[in-house]
Amino acid sequence: MQRPPRFPLIWVAIGAAALLAVPWYGLDDRLSAPALFAGVPWLWPLALPLLLSLCAVFGRPRPHLLIAASAGGLLWLVLQGLLIIHRGWTYAWLIELTGGSGPTQPAMGWGAAVYALACVLLLAYGLACRGFCKGDVFVAATLLVVVGLIALFVFYPVLCILASAVRDNEGGFAPEQFLAKLLSPSIWSLACLTGAHGCGVAWNTVAVAALVGVLTTLLGLAFALVALRTHMPMKPLLRALSILPIITPPFVIGLALILLFGRAGMITMWIGNLFDIPRSRWIYGVPGITIAQVLAFTPIAMLVLLGVLQGVAPSLEEASQTLRASRWYTFRSVTWPLIRPGLANSFLIGFIESMADFANPLVIGGNFNVLSTDIFFAVVGASHDQGRAAVLAIVLLAFTLTAFVAQRFWLGRRSYATVGGKGHAGIPAPLPGGLRIACYGVIVPWLLLTIAVYGMILIGGFVVSVGRDNTPTLEYFWTAFSIEKGVGGWFLSGSAWNSFIVTIEIALIAMPFTAALGILTAWLLDRQQFPGRRTFEFLAMMSFAIPGTVIGVAYILAFNVPPVSLTGTGTIIAISFAFRNMPVGIRAGLANLSQIDRSLDEASLTLGARSFRTLRRVLLPMLRPAVVTALVYSFVRAVTAVSAVIFLVTGRYNLATVYIVGRADVGEYGIAIVYSAMLVLFMMLVLLLIQLFVGERRIGRRVDVPPIDAPATALAPA
């Protein structure tokens, strides 16, 4: 008889410990007894899968039994959690069936989490024994754990939104209300076309998003063309530009625009005094939202299009020229068709980003509503209509997912510019003269605007009142960031410190998880074969297209009540960061893995190293650029995120961005701007430090990806 393998034995033991020794309910406060001692009979069957697993491991291995037992354990865990919650039976038909409100139980806690993990790993082991993932337990386990986490933290919440959309505010099933809300003229009205009323919020959103998509693409193209096809020294400038959108909290640009172009803005006042033009509020609404979003998202389009333009082999253009085509004809007949899919891609990214943007419309939208802000006010506004919020969220999700699917499937097959890193000889054709002048004409004013906006962000918080009273002052700075000496020593008395520190704390905690999740997923996608790999990839990348406001509402709906209750904790904020920013890690990981020859990991495997050792010893050392990218981006994006967390923050876990939006919302621009400037500077510092740190530790002779490309791969979803 063979000695039973160690892996399943260990996890059966851990599963048993979870039932016998770990508090089953509660995560931090009010911990309960372990499952088997909690006096809850419906938890007892959970011991059975563990016993069956033992039988399946001892003696002749019986992977079928192991699979059935562990899957059964998971199923029972989920079922009892969904059916029995804190107020009894979840579903009305169960109440009717049993004639009572039923048994109750609080939200699951550590015990349940550990037990679920044990079951998942046993299931992975059983499947691996049957040849799943080429019989590799580590791969199977990683895959199941990642899939489980995505299911729990992306799909379950989205399902909760769908479910709540068909309920009324009291929780009853009301499909006719759903239809009424879905078809409401406030969403779909086209009255603005006839001029009488405003249009529905869905059309507003689509119109702005399309406008922003077109404008960012054109501007991005102008930048990319000038950078690659003229002699203008653009490299350092482009690098700076490519970093800006990452470290800038999303609403800051809107704020700066108000201070510049608002009715009492600096430039408005100046021009008003000069020409005696009546000051107007033109910036509030579509113009403001569009300008702010174009400022924010153009650098992303630029990075995408730089990549696309670099992918056009110069030899093609040279060939065209040797065939007696003029420069303009070459551009029109060769270059343009080749970059067209890239343009569509850039348009869709701008479209999705604009749709998902929450903070700029909130700050500068005036009376113009878009879906993301409407969702917010449906929840927190005086009408308190969660059903409407859910319906709006579904509409928004439908738009972004459509764009996302279009981008992945339609464009995925049409990209001509996928030359696999092979160098092409030749010099890119210079731009035709007219086009070059047009590009300069667009870029120069835009750069001036960008400089004005960021200048305003940096100095706006240090004057009494921008435009009206430009006396320098530190008042706002001290209000936010003062340090005082009290009885117990120095302490941070400024109003911003608490949120600042909590933000960094949570961003730091989310950082390793985001990176690990992203890199592991990339590794699974690039290096492993398993059934449903395409679907898995699509689902993993999909969270890019779920707007933050939707995730925020979804998390409240899903995690406020048992079976999983996390609201009010810092954990849920960290989790929302991890899953929202995961695609960044996946992108970085995939880009890096594709440069590492597959035979390296195969060599390691045939040398007797398990896949875990292979990953740790062979791949991870070479994946370091991707790991660093993923860590940096997850940190920075966590610090600047606002849309999802605005629903999740609490007193103890108040975040910097939410604090700033709150200040800006009541018009306290001084503090908002000074705090934003501090955040921008802080993040610049972080990026610089990491650049220094990583710069010193380059490994081997591998050619690093030029830094300008890194954000492109990290941000571009396709």
Place this chain on the structure above:
Amino acid sequence: MTIRAVEFRAVSKRYGAVTALETISLAIDRGTLVTLLGPSGCGKTTMLRLIAGLEQASTGQIMVEGKDVTLLSATERDVSMVFQSYALFPHMTVLENVCYGLRASGIRKSRAVELAQAKLSLVGLSGYGARLPSELSGGQQQRVAVARAIVLEPKVLLFDEPLSNLDAKLRRHVREEIHELQRSLSLTVIYVTHDQQEALAISDRIIVMSMARVAQDGTPRGLYEQPNSHFVADFIGDANIVPVVIEGRQNELASVRLGPLQLTLPHHGAVAGPAELSIRPQAVLLSRGTSGLSGRVERAAYLGSHMEYWITIAGLDKELFVIAQDVMAPLGVGDEVSLTFGRTGVALVPREHLELG
């Protein structure tokens, strides 16, 4: 029953609708060097990766040393592989690369270093341990890859086109080194290549593959002299394929008519009627007499060690390619010649419906 080093039992491999291997059954003896030979896409690399455990068979069973490894992962199989790209870990030194497998199997460091050093000196690289792979030449990298594979003393050693990244001269040299190593250590080696010369030079046995199947399996000499198909005849060495008619069969032999010549050859399963004859260029003997087929020299080339001729024959719409050793008194273009055939190098192959590569 003797235990075979590797055995395939009705193994097939499919990727979706594409079949990479179609029901292969074969066995490989211990201590032999077997080559998998075929054009790209024939399934030879898939077969190698199935043995290594880098792919999993869709159906069938794979045995290594009598043990069923079909469901085992690559890690769990006692098989090592030398990759076409060598796959040396770029961030580890040569010594760390060679120690890697030993450390992964839990051997303590000092012992692992000792074993690794021994193997490095076996491949003539002692003293190179501290270098990074990128600091070695192609041939040296190749030898590190071999040392890294054999240090684990695997039951089976696999080579995936190991010479394709080397220049022509080095290739012959390294080829002989591998052959030498295999013989002195009595290793079971399975070697994938698409270069038929390489295969002929080192193999105990060659398995020719085509279109996901085994086309022919045998010794280098057997394959060269007695190809059993148009494909094999054409793929290994040069061959003139000439249409003929089988007039009768007797036991293993068939009588074939080619112009005025009557030949008696093993029939390899070909039935009476139209068939094809594979004629090696060396098997054609040229003379100025009239005893055999009469032909005419169309072109001639002098290659130093031998002559090459292209000869037309009346009634045959194809030129015959002929190699002659006599460089002292070569034939000239336009000369009338008489053709006869040597005892080896002429084989009957069944007529194929499809013209293959």
Place this chain on the structure above:
Amino acid sequence: MVSLHRIGRRLGGVGVAIGLSAVAFAHAQAQRQLVMYCSVDEKWCRAMANTYQKETGVQVDMTRMSAGETYARVRAEKENPHGDIWWGGTGDPHLQAADEGVTEAYQSPMLPKLRDWAQRQAERSHNRTVGIYLGALGFGYNTEDIKKRKMTPPACWADLIKPEYKGEVQMADPNSSGTAWTMLATMVQLMGEDKGFDYLKALHKNINEYTKAGAAPALAAGQGETLVGIAFQHDVIDVAKHNKPVAVVSPCEGTGYEIGSMSLIKGAKHLDEAKQFYDWALSVPAQSIAAPNGSYQIPSNPETPVPPEAPDLSKIKLIEYDFAKYGSSATRKRLLDKWTTEVKNAPK
């Protein structure tokens, strides 16, 4: 307030606990705690929380959200409340919460000592909420702009619908702001529903933006982003205190008011601390914190000195505000829907 020492510990903890983040959140708090939802100005909220923490040693976790947001939060969390006390913010959402039973009844020993409007607020809600301050509605105008354009300063509600104010008046959206709801309800009570809506429709032509937050129009008037901003008078005074050229107006026709309230959240995890805070918040020292922090409402404890900047109640014509009617969900929903369709979505 966060001490440097604590930050050092926390950040150090981050380094260690990165792999065990969940545990990092789970560290048990032996200290007494109070989770406070605060719906007034940030500065006042912070001062209240800090002072209470200083005086009692109870650690206060304060979240500032508008009254509407807080109400939504309390409702959403009713199955599993995280907050203990909801302090401040206009009275209507407090009454609604009381109506829905998501807040807890509590009769403070301080109750009889309060001004009668504060006590009436408690009666209305069956002691589920109590008044802590009174703020009258009004508007502010930008004095510099008025001077520059040589206009007479507005004094009455009726002035605001004059054509010269076209695009110059700002108010909050009653759908999201309690302040604006008070304004809507005031007009309906002052003029009757039909006339009130006629007024609002006329006003709509002059409105440049319906802001989200109630205090925003006051600030906008101060900053010159709008000529007139409709808001609570104490919000306008706060802006004026910050050297902004804005003057407060108490409309001649009379005006409505809000009763800033406080409620205990049902199912509070720190009920004792919450009750202790409740009593303290009605005391003179607690209510005196308002004025130094830029909030000039009328405090509910009559012994609290009324700040000199506060609008003089004797000069304000307060209407008989029917909190029971205009605090009820049904009336609210009906009027808001009517306002949204007939006023907000109307062409200008």
